[in-house]
Amino acid sequence: MYPKSIQKLIELFSKFPTVGPRTAIRFVFYLIKLDQEKFDELLSSLTDLRKAIKICSFCFNPFESLDDAELCPICRDNSRDKTLLCIIEKEIDLISIEKTKKYKGLYFILGGTINLKKSDKKIKRIEELKQRIENSDFQEIIIAFNPTIEGEATTLFIKRDLKPLNIKITRLGLGLPIGGELEYADEDTLSSAFEGRK
Amino acid sequence: MYPKSIQKLIELFSKFPTVGPRTAIRFVFYLIKLDQEKFDELLSSLTDLRKAIKICSFCFNPFESLDDAELCPICRDNSRDKTLLCIIEKEIDLISIEKTKKYKGLYFILGGTINLKKSDKKIKRIEELKQRIENSDFQEIIIAFNPTIEGEATTLFIKRDLKPLNIKITRLGLGLPIGGELEYADEDTLSSAFEGRK
Amino acid sequence: MYPKSIQKLIELFSKFPTVGPRTAIRFVFYLIKLDQEKFDELLSSLTDLRKAIKICSFCFNPFESLDDAELCPICRDNSRDKTLLCIIEKEIDLISIEKTKKYKGLYFILGGTINLKKSDKKIKRIEELKQRIENSDFQEIIIAFNPTIEGEATTLFIKRDLKPLNIKITRLGLGLPIGGELEYADEDTLSSAFEGRK
Amino acid sequence: MYPKSIQKLIELFSKFPTVGPRTAIRFVFYLIKLDQEKFDELLSSLTDLRKAIKICSFCFNPFESLDDAELCPICRDNSRDKTLLCIIEKEIDLISIEKTKKYKGLYFILGGTINLKKSDKKIKRIEELKQRIENSDFQEIIIAFNPTIEGEATTLFIKRDLKPLNIKITRLGLGLPIGGELEYADEDTLSSAFEGRK
Numbered sequence: 001m002y003p004k005s006i007q008k009l010i011e012l013f014s015k016f017p018t019v020g021p022r023t024a025i026r027f028v029f030y031l032i033k034l035d036q037e038k039f040d041e042l043l044s045s046l047t048d049l050r051k052a053i054k055i056c057s058f059c060f061n062p063f064e065s066l067d068d069a070e071l072c073p074i075c076r077d078n079s080r081d082k083t084l085l086c087i088i089e090k091e092i093d094l095i096s097i098e099k100t101k102k103y104k105g106l107y108f109i110l111g112g113t114i115n116l117k118k119s120d121k122k123i124k125r126i127e128e129l130k131q132r133i134e135n136s137d138f139q140e141i142i143i144a145f146n147p148t149i150e151g152e153a154t155t156l157f158i159k160r161d162l163k164p165l166n167i168k169i170t171r172l173g174l175g176l177p178i179g180g181e182l183e184y185a186d187e188d189t190l191s192s193a194f195e196g197r198k
Numbered sequence: 199m200y201p202k203s204i205q206k207l208i209e210l211f212s213k214f215p216t217v218g219p220r221t222a223i224r225f226v227f228y229l230i231k232l233d234q235e236k237f238d239e240l241l242s243s244l245t246d247l248r249k250a251i252k253i254c255s256f257c258f259n260p261f262e263s264l265d266d267a268e269l270c271p272i273c274r275d276n277s278r279d280k281t282l283l284c285i286i287e288k289e290i291d292l293i294s295i296e297k298t299k300k301y302k303g304l305y306f307i308l309g310g311t312i313n314l315k316k317s318d319k320k321i322k323r324i325e326e327l328k329q330r331i332e333n334s335d336f337q338e339i340i341i342a343f344n345p346t347i348e349g350e351a352t353t354l355f356i357k358r359d360l361k362p363l364n365i366k367i368t369r370l371g372l373g374l375p376i377g378g379e380l381e382y383a384d385e386d387t388l389s390s391a392f393e394g395r396k
Numbered sequence: 397m398y399p400k401s402i403q404k405l406i407e408l409f410s411k412f413p414t415v416g417p418r419t420a421i422r423f424v425f426y427l428i429k430l431d432q433e434k435f436d437e438l439l440s441s442l443t444d445l446r447k448a449i450k451i452c453s454f455c456f457n458p459f460e461s462l463d464d465a466e467l468c469p470i471c472r473d474n475s476r477d478k479t480l481l482c483i484i485e486k487e488i489d490l491i492s493i494e495k496t497k498k499y500k501g502l503y504f505i506l507g508g509t510i511n512l513k514k515s516d517k518k519i520k521r522i523e524e525l526k527q528r529i530e531n532s533d534f535q536e537i538i539i540a541f542n543p544t545i546e547g548e549a550t551t552l553f554i555k556r557d558l559k560p561l562n563i564k565i566t567r568l569g570l571g572l573p574i575g576g577e578l579e580y581a582d583e584d585t586l587s588s589a590f591e592g593r594k
Numbered sequence: 595m596y597p598k599s600i601q602k603l604i605e606l607f608s609k610f611p612t613v614g615p616r617t618a619i620r621f622v623f624y625l626i627k628l629d630q631e632k633f634d635e636l637l638s639s640l641t642d643l644r645k646a647i648k649i650c651s652f653c654f655n656p657f658e659s660l661d662d663a664e665l666c667p668i669c670r671d672n673s674r675d676k677t678l679l680c681i682i683e684k685e686i687d688l689i690s691i692e693k694t695k696k697y698k699g700l701y702f703i704l705g706g707t708i709n710l711k712k713s714d715k716k717i718k719r720i721e722e723l724k725q726r727i728e729n730s731d732f733q734e735i736i737i738a739f740n741p742t743i744e745g746e747a748t749t750l751f752i753k754r755d756l757k758p759l760n761i762k763i764t765r766l767g768l769g770l771p772i773g774g775e776l777e778y779a780d781e782d783t784l785s786s787a788f789e790g791r792k
Contacts, residue, residue, distance in 0.1 A: 003658030005646040008639045017620040026611040029685050031640070032647055032656045043640060045602050046625070050633060052599040053626055062626045064597030091623045093380045100389045142395055146379045173373035173394025178386040180375065181344045182291045188376040191298040196371020196394050197340055201460030203448040206441050215422045224413040227487045229442070230449055230458045241442060243404045244427070248435060250401040251428055260428045262399030289425045489776045496785045538791055542775045569769035569790020574782040576771065577740045578687045585771040587694045592767020592790050593736055 006032075058132065060109040060125065061094060074098075074107065081105045083139040087129065087158065089113055089151070093144065105142075108132060113150040114157060123157055133165055143171040204230075256330060258307040258323070259292060272296075272305065279303045281337040285327065285356065287311055287349070291342065303340075306330060311348040312355060321355055331363055341369045402428075454528060456505040456521070457490060470494075470503065477501045479535040483525065483554065485509055485542065493540065501538075504528060509546040510553060519553055529561055539567045600626075652726060654703040654719070655688060668692075668701065675699045677733040681723065681752065683707055683740065691738065699736075702726060707744040708751060717751055727759055737765045 002010065006028050013024035031039065054065040056072035063072035074080060074094075084105025088094055094107050112124045133141065143158060145151030159169055174192035176185055185193070200208065204226050211222035229237065252263040254270035261270035272278060272292075282303025286292055287310065295301050309322045331339065341356060343349030357367055372390035374383055383391070398406065402424050409420035427435065450461040452468035459468035470476060470490075480501025484490055485508065493499050507520045529537065539554060541547035555565055570588035572581055581589070596604065600622050607618035625633065648659040650666035657666035668674060668688075678699025682688055683706065691697050706718045727735065737752060739745035753763055768786035770779055779787070 003647065003656075005639070005642045005658055006656075009643055012636050012639055017624050018617055023612055025686060025689075028643070029656070030611050031643060032685075036644075039640075039644060042606050043637065045599070045606055046633075046637060046640075048599045049603055049622070049625060050630075053597065055626075062597075062600075062623070064599055088380070090381075091626075092619060095619070096380050096383065096385075096388060097392075100385045100392065102389045102392045142392075144380065144391075146381075147374050147376050148379070170395040172391040173371055173396065174376060175371035175373035175390070175394065176345050177375050177378065178345050178372065178384060178390065181346070182286070182294050182342065183288075183344075185294065186376060187294075187298045190294060191300045192373070192376065193342075193370040194295075194298065194300045194340075196373065196396070197368040198371065198394070201449065201458075203441070203444045203460055204458075207445055210438050210441055215426050216419055221414055223488060223491070226445070227458070228413050229445060230487075234446075237442075237446060240408050241439065243401070243408055244435075244439060244442075246401045247405055247424070247427060248432075251399065253428075260399075260402075260425070262401055289428075290421060293421070484776070486777075492776050492779065492781075492784060493788075496781045496788065498785045498788045538788075540776065540787075542777075543770050543772050544775070566791040568787040569767055569792065570772060571767035571769035571786070571790065572741050573771050573774065574741050574768060574780060574786065577742070578682070578690050578738065579684075579740075581690065582772060583690075583694045585773075586690060587696045588769070588772065589738075589766040590691075590694065590696045590736075592769065592792070593764040594767065594790070 059107045060111060060128075061107060062091060079104075083137060084142065085133065085136070085138045085140075086142040086144050088144050089146065089154075097144065103142075105140075110154075113145065113154040116150060116153060121153075121157060123154060123161070126158070126161055129158075130161065130165070133162065133167065138167055141167055141169045143169065145171075147172075147174055257305045258309060258326075259305060260289060277302075281335060282340065283331065283334070283336045283338075284340045284342050286342050287344065287352075295342065301340075303338075308352075311343065311352040314348060314351060319351075319355060321352060321359070324356070324359055327356075328359065328363070331360065331365065336365055338366045338368060341367065343369075345370075345372055455503045456507060456524075457503060458487060475500075479533060480538065481529065481532070481534045481536075482538045482540050484540050485547070485550075489540065499538075501536075506550070509541065509550040512546060512549060517549075517553060519550060519557070522554070522557055525554075526557065526561070529558065529563065534563055537563055537565045539565065541567075543568075543570055653701045654705060654722075655701060656685060673698075677731060678736065679727065679730070679732045679734075680736045680738050682738050683745070683748075687738065697736075699734075704748075707739065707748040710744060710747060715747075715751060717748060717755070720752070720755055723752075724755065724759070727756065727761065732761055735761055735763045737763065739765075741766075741768055 009028050010021060010024040013019055013027045014021050052064045053062045055062055056075055057070040058075045059072060061072040061074065069076065081104045085108055086097065086103060086105055087108045087110055088097070089110055089112065091109060094109065097103050108129055110123070110125055110129070114121045114123055141162060143155050145155050155171055162169060173196050174189065175196045176182070176189065176193045182190065207226050208219060208222040211217055211225045212219050250262045251260045253260055254273055255268040256273045257270060259270040259272065267274065279302045283306055284295065284301060284303055285306045285308055286295070287308055289307060292305050292307065306327055308327070312319045312321055339360060341353050343353050353369055360367060371394050372387065373394045374380070374387065374391045380388065405424050406417060406420040409415050409423045410417050448460045449458045451458055452471055453466040454471045455468060457468040457470065465472065477500045481504055482493065482499060482501055483504045483506055484493070485506055487505060490503050490505065504525055506525070510517045510519055537558060539551050541551050551567055558565060569592050570585065571592045572578070572585065572589045578586065603622050604615060604618040607613055607621045608615050613621070646658045647656045649656055650669055651664040652669045653666060655666040655668065663670065675698045679702055680691065680697060680699055681702045681704055682691070683704055685703060688701050688703065702723055704717070704719055704723070708715045708717055735756060737749050739749050749765055756763060767790050768783065769790045770776070770783065770787045776784065
């Protein structure tokens with residue numbers, strides 16, 4: 001139905017997170033009508049992104065490298081607490097945690113949870129994680145995955161894999177979220193809230 | 199617009215929790231069309247409710263009293279842990295907590311939180327609560343209000359009021375709910391999850 | 397889990413339109429805590445409803461009869477256009493139509509659509525409908541069912557059944573609703589909008 | 595908070611339709627992690643889009659021009675009915691209408707409705723529209739705007755502007771959408787449905 005060059009872009013945009021075919025169509029029409037100047041700005045910003053952004057050699061956090069730095073600003077920051085490591089699933093979780101201003105240690109981005117549908121329960125970057133821990137002086141490893149089935153399973157596997165390293169491993173507290181209501185809380189959350197009372 | 203007897207019932211149903219005028223109208227039409235037998239069953243069940251249900255003289259939990267019992271089945275149950283008291287806002291919270299099967303102590307239904315819009319920050323049943331605690335052997339008081347602004351404020355006031363009794367006071371753990379995601383958690387919830395890590 | 401008299405009412409309230417078990421529980425707790433005076437007011441209003449409300453002998457509209465009237469205020473109203481009959485599914489549709497102030501004829505409440513899951517495609521009150529039309533001077537019969545599958549099917553059956561009476565039969569216009577958008581309209585609605593252009 | 599090249603792209607993506615800052619961030623992380631090959635495919639598809647897509651010189655519909663064609667495939671299609679013109683607001687409305695397969699005439703994409711907040715009630719492309727009509731043999735102009743306040747206002751203004759041309763002007767039928775219910779229809783929609791009965 002659509003011209004080929006439009007169809008191609010609809011397909012590519014449909015792979016963007018949260019984007020379905022209908023939204024992808026709207027993106028294409030938006031781009032068709034965009035001023036040439038704005039369109040060129042988008043193209044050059046996309047090209048810049050790939051040139052400017054490096055992946056931190058310690059934590060896998062993407063950062064803009066102006067020089068030959070291999071480490072991201074957080075890993076380079078001497079005021080951060082080098083005895084704490086927080087393992088997270090993805091880049092955006094790091095941003096959520098930084099916003100709380102409660103955590104001052106380092107991060108390690110795992111890049112994914114285990115896939116429960118596959119028989120191979122391989123954890124991405126688990127070797128890199130172990131190597132980072134062995135070469136540092138962490139006193140606490142905080143596992144900060146989503147309390148979903150995949151997150152819980154990955155937490156269990158990582159705990160097992162890190163056990164030989166003999167470091168304190170904690171995980172984020174579960175319970176009622178701020179603004180939540182007992183009446184609508186599921187039984188597992190409410191059970192966690194009772195267990196975590198203090 | 200509606201006949202008077204319908205209008206009257208719409209008004210009364212509109213005061214039911216969660217019911218707006220449109221739903222109230224539907225209730226009335228439902229009742230108009232109901233078989234006489236079913237309608238009489240509803241009327242007699244309503245009458246029975248008020249006859250059969252007593253309010254527990256200890257915890258304010260409504261219960262069906264077949265005899266002269268003043269205490270609800272939970273308060274009468276000798277297998278419950280009489281050293282634990284859980285203070286909740288309303289009846290339905292008790293049901294939510296019982297469903298978790300995690301809590302085996304007694305309850306006290308406060309019947310409401312403080313109203314932050316009123317200058318008088320009176321807590322309902324606070325005298326009854328203090329009297330219950332003074333006359334029992336509780337070793338831990340668990341405050342289980344919703345982590346909303348009203349719930350938090352009521353928690354603070356109750357803690358202050360119970361302080362002279364010198365008993366351990368805890369509150370439900372805050373954190374990520376089961377199934378929740380860091381990415382969508384608000385900053386306060388994520389902060390609580392970090393503080394409550396274990 | 398609940399006392400028997402509470403359980404019974406939860407069951408009865410769960411049959412009210414739009415009410416699920418959780419809402420039914422809230423209704424019961426609301427009633428338990430209601431002042432005796434307000435509770436008695438509810439009981440007497442329920443009793444009044446059944447005493448005061450009659451079903452109109454022409455159109456099946458419930459109305460409050462103060463005397464021996466057999467007809468509802470609409471059917472008795474001499475300013476209404478007695479040449480128009482609007483067939484509707486249920487009482488609340490009559491109220492929706494009256495609110496538009498666009499229709500000044502009479503109504504006939506069918507009391508339900510045909511049940512597509514049953515082999516017996518019987519239309520409720522079809523005999524009464526035919527008898528009303530035969531004994532009146534209608535010049536237009538407006539079928540005003542929801543444009544759902546059930547409504548469409550019932551419309552077809554009624555058209556077939558009324559055909560021998562040889563009266564003009566119309567049905568409500570289909571098309572874009574006010575405030576709707578072409579982009580989100582389904583194909584059938586948009587097709588109807590093109591067919592119904594004027 | 596983000597590196598400059600990321601921040602820039604977040605800004606640009608936030609201007610895409612339906613995209614907020616949170617989704618824009620997810621787009622950027624998606625692009626950072628994309629294979630180089632897939633990334634290059636996206637860049638070249640974007641460049642292709644602007645090269646390949648022309649705007650039809652009659653109806654303003656974007657199309658892929660392989661040669662020197664000035665007209666889009668619909669305008670060039672000899673089987674289309676050249677006596678019908680459908681005026682629409684935007685490109686995607688054309689696609690919605692084509693999907694119905696009910697309309698076989700030509701289109702004119704106005705490119706926007708009037709802005710009710712501005713004192714200047716200028717209609718985009720109104721001169722082009724008049725010129726198209728004057729130079730063609732249309733026998734019916736179908737105004738197919740959304741039945742929103744902006745759409746209704748634009749319809750009125752266009753009707754006024756086209757009146758001197760003395761051609762039959764129709765607009766899409768209003769009424770209940772397929773699957774809709776009388777009970778939940780607003781009064782204006784239900785009024786339209788009564789007016790449009792047939």
